[in-house]
Amino acid sequence: MKKVGNHNSISRNLYYSLAFLLAFSLTSLAQAPAAPAPAAATTAPAAGASMAAPAGGGDAAAGKALFNSNCAACHKLDAKATGPALRNVAERHDKEWLYKWIHNSSEMIKSGDAAAVKLFEENNKSVMTAFPQLSTTDIDNIIAYTSEPAPAAAPATSAGPPGTHAEGGMSNNLILGALAVVMIILIVMLFLVTRVLKKIAKANGVEYAAAEPTMSIWKAYAKNQFLVLVTAIFLLLASGYYVYGFLMQIGVDQGYEPVQPIHYSHKIHAGDNGIDCKYCHSSARVSKNAGIPSLNVCMNCHKNIAEFQGDKDSTYAYSKEYYTGEIQKLYEAVGWDKTAQKYTGKTHPVKWVRIHNLPDFAYFNHSQHVTVAGVECQKCHGPVQTYEVQKQFAPLTMGWCINCHRETEVKMEGNDYYKKIHDELSKRYGVDKLTAAQMGGLECGKCHY
Numbered sequence: 001m002k003k004v005g006n007h008n009s010i011s012r013n014l015y016y017s018l019a020f021l022l023a024f025s026l027t028s029l030a031q032a033p034a035a036p037a038p039a040a041a042t043t044a045p046a047a048g049a050s051m052a053a054p055a056g057g058g059d060a061a062a063g064k065a066l067f068n069s070n071c072a073a074c075h076k077l078d079a080k081a082t083g084p085a086l087r088n089v090a091e092r093h094d095k096e097w098l099y100k101w102i103h104n105s106s107e108m109i110k111s112g113d114a115a116a117v118k119l120f121e122e123n124n125k126s127v128m129t130a131f132p133q134l135s136t137t138d139i140d141n142i143i144a145y146t147s148e149p150a151p152a153a154a155p156a157t158s159a160g161p162p163g164t165h166a167e168g169g170m171s172n173n174l175i176l177g178a179l180a181v182v183m184i185i186l187i188v189m190l191f192l193v194t195r196v197l198k199k200i201a202k203a204n205g206v207e208y209a210a211a212e213p214t215m216s217i218w219k220a221y222a223k224n225q226f227l228v229l230v231t232a233i234f235l236l237l238a239s240g241y242y243v244y245g246f247l248m249q250i251g252v253d254q255g256y257e258p259v260q261p262i263h264y265s266h267k268i269h270a271g272d273n274g275i276d277c278k279y280c281h282s283s284a285r286v287s288k289n290a291g292i293p294s295l296n297v298c299m300n301c302h303k304n305i306a307e308f309q310g311d312k313d314s315t316y317a318y319s320k321e322y323y324t325g326e327i328q329k330l331y332e333a334v335g336w337d338k339t340a341q342k343y344t345g346k347t348h349p350v351k352w353v354r355i356h357n358l359p360d361f362a363y364f365n366h367s368q369h370v371t372v373a374g375v376e377c378q379k380c381h382g383p384v385q386t387y388e389v390q391k392q393f394a395p396l397t398m399g400w401c402i403n404c405h406r407e408t409e410v411k412m413e414g415n416d417y418y419k420k421i422h423d424e425l426s427k428r429y430g431v432d433k434l435t436a437a438q439m440g441g442l443e444c445g446k447c448h449y
Contacts (some may be wrong), residue, residue, distance in 0.1 A: 058137075058144030066142050070131060073304055078150055081304045082126050082341060084119070086146045095143070102139055104130045124341055251359065257391035258353040262333070263326045264390070265317070268310065271385035277377045284366040284377075292352055295334040302327055306338045317388040355392050356381075362398075363447050373436070374411045379404075405441035409433045 067075075067086075074082040089098070093115065100108055101116060105128040108116035120126075134142075201207075221227060269275045278284055283291035308323035310316055316323070331338055335347040358364055369375045378384065382393025394400055410433065412422055418439070425434055440446065 058140035058142075060141070060144040060148055062138075063141035063143070063145030066134070066138055067145050070134070071142065074126075074128070076304075077146060079306065080339065080341065081306070083123055083128065087150060089146050090143045091147075095140075098143065099136055099139055101128075102134060103132050106130065126341075252395050252397060253355075253357075253392050254395040255391060256355055257389050258355065259389075260353055261350055262329045263318075263323075265323075266384045266387045266390055268316070268323075272310070277384070278370070281377075284370050286367050286371070288365045288367065290366050295330065295350065298330055299334055299336065302330060303336070306331075355390060356396065358396060361448055363449065372415070372417065373408075374415075375408070401447070402437075402442060405436040408436050410436060410439055 071086065075084070075086050077087045078085055093101070097115065101119075105116065105120075109120050269280075270277060280293040280297055281290040282293075283289060306324070306327060308320045308327070310320065310323070330336075333348045333350050335344045336342075337344050369380075370377070380394055380396075382391075384390065384393075410418060410422065412418060412433070421439070422434055425438060426432065429438055431438075435441070
């Protein structure tokens with residue numbers, strides 16, 4: 001009988017090549033970015049564009065700046081805050097009356113002016129700050145700004161389901177499905193061709209070349225005692241290294257980033273708005289613990305900020321609706337009715353998730369580091385002003401603390417507490433400035449007692 005080459009190897013190579021090409025093409029198509037949808041045409045005019053000024057004139061742009069600096073703390077244009085909404089206030093009150101009210105509202109209330117007393121009663125008897133420094137021109141500008149029509153809401157663009165292109169395009173899922181069907185058909189065809197070739201070879205008396213018997217690689221490896229010894233030593237050392245590394249990471253939560261019951265963005269508060277860390281964590285100056293700010297601290301600002309105030313052109317992690325919803329969670333927890341502008345008395349505790357947690361045998365005092373040593377919050381907590389979600393920046397291990405004590409020089413400017421001991425120790429060590437370690441920062445009893 002005639003012997004021919006091994007047809008199985010040829011067909012197997014064809015299988016592998018075809019599968020590789022199809023898999024590569026599928027992957028490339030799946031990773032190709034979807035064609036960008038055409039930008040929606042904005043039909044609403046820009047706020048303040050081609051708006052007629054109210055009777056009496058006034059610069060709406062200047063009025064907006066005056067409104068934001070003098071009125072926005074207690075008033076909004078289209079929603080009630082501490083005071084009433086001010087959109088179209090010129091239609092509700094005479095201009096001369098507004099001049100008197102803005103210059104000294106308390107005097108008008110005492111005089112018994114009916115409109116003034118009514119306004120005072122409707123707003124929980126909140127006394128409006130007097131603004132005698134504002135001229136009638138300034139007030140006209142503010143009135144011009146409040147008289148502008150409310151901007152039309154932008155039409156909502158409904159996003160299609162994931163994996164779809166713009167209108168008129170073809171679905172990615174449809175393309176992938178078609179390619180999968182083609183791949184299955186080709187595989188079946190190759191299987192059938194191989195089957196036919198085997199039948200033809202058998203009918204013509206052609207037999208396949210028998211594969212020569214070879215020793216298994218595992219048997220050859222097991223017979224080589226040197227390789228077995230080297231492998232055993234390598235596995236023993238590698239397993240010891242990984243076990244040691246695993247055990248050393250127990251209790252180290254660097255990068256821990258839990259989801260809080262009320263989302264708080266340090267990026268927006270400490271970054272964009274520049275709020276000092278110690279405004280909320282005030283106990284860090286005088287106490288061992290930095291403390292969790294009470295909800296009343298949040299309400300110092302959010303009593304009048306019921307909606308997200310971020311710039312619409314800026315990039316934030318979440319939508320305006322999401323941030324506004326989180327403010328509403330704050331109101332529900334503290335019991336604040338934003339419509340009536342008063343507390344309901346129905347409060348709910350917020351179960352904050354603790355992030356930084358030192359073991360009980362380690363002592364750390366915030367006031368000693370923040371007030372005495374003058375260490376910045378970012379030294380231990382990282383660039384919190386950039387964090388959308390707060391996380392543990394440092395490992396907070398013993399080695400990390402010791403390295404900090406060895407590298408950090410003691411600030412002596414205006415710090416008479418350490419002056420005498422600093423002068424004596426600096427002479428002993430022959431240095432101009434001492435580190436925390438040279439001042440005794442490596443003594444066990446400093447942190448463990």
